[in-house]
Amino acid sequence: AQSVTQPDIHITVSEGASLELRCNYSYGATPYLFWYVQSPGQGLQLLLKYFSGDTLVQGIKGFEAEFKRSQSSFNLRKPSVHWSDAAEYFCAVGRRGSQGNLIFGKGTKLSVKP
Amino acid sequence: SQTIHQWPATLVQPVGSPLSLECTVEGTSNPNLYWYRQAAGRGLQLLFYSVGIGQISSEVPQNLSASRPQDRQFILSSKKLLLSDSGFYLCAWSVAGGTYEQYFGPGTRLTVT
DSSP states (O other): OOEEEOOOSEEEEETTSOEEEOOEEEOSSOOEEEEEEEOTTSOEEEEEEEOSSOSEEEOGGGOEEEEEGGGTEEEEEESSOOGGGOEEEEEEEEOTTSSSOEEEOOOEEEEEEO | OOEEEEEOSEEEEOTTOOEEEEEEEESOSSOEEEEEEEOTTSOEEEEEEEEETTEEEESSOSSOEEEEEETTEEEEEESSOOGGGOEEEEEEEEOTTSOOOOEEOOOEEEEEO
16 A cells, blocks of 8 residues: 655754655555645645656746655655744645545654754 | 645544535636545545535545535535544546646545534
């Protein structure tokens, strides 16, 4: 069965430091891959997506993610974190041929120290 | 551009009372529609999805039901709420036959007392 693992429940980084949030998935073929961000009490906002092609994808707010097939990973990165990046981040996987359903990881909460 | 609305934003209901949460999408036709529940520390749980009017698929047997009376309207209901129904409910849409990215509404915070 498909699954998505975000191994880090909570990460704290200093403002201006680099960030990497981990995501591993379990799926036999190349899935559709997504990262979402959620501020407290808000809905989820799509940061970026991977379908095919270039394995390094750029998203909004200065985020990028790299698809590594050999590691079944899709880690999210940002070179310099801003205080406004504090939020919860969700990785999601879509199985090609399904009816558009996504499997979400349990999320990583990011705190930013001044 | 497309917009998704949910209401109410917050709701406090006693155990045993009925529930109706509404979601509407503007600016697109024949979207796939989804209801999720989010409980603290447990990520997103897909409750229902719909690929067309009157077509509802349930992912988790529970106290809730969903309906899609119009193309861009999705309703989540319950006849009798349980304490365990408390949570943050999110509606989302995606393009039918597209590349699966889902776009989320602002959510409804439901507290069952």
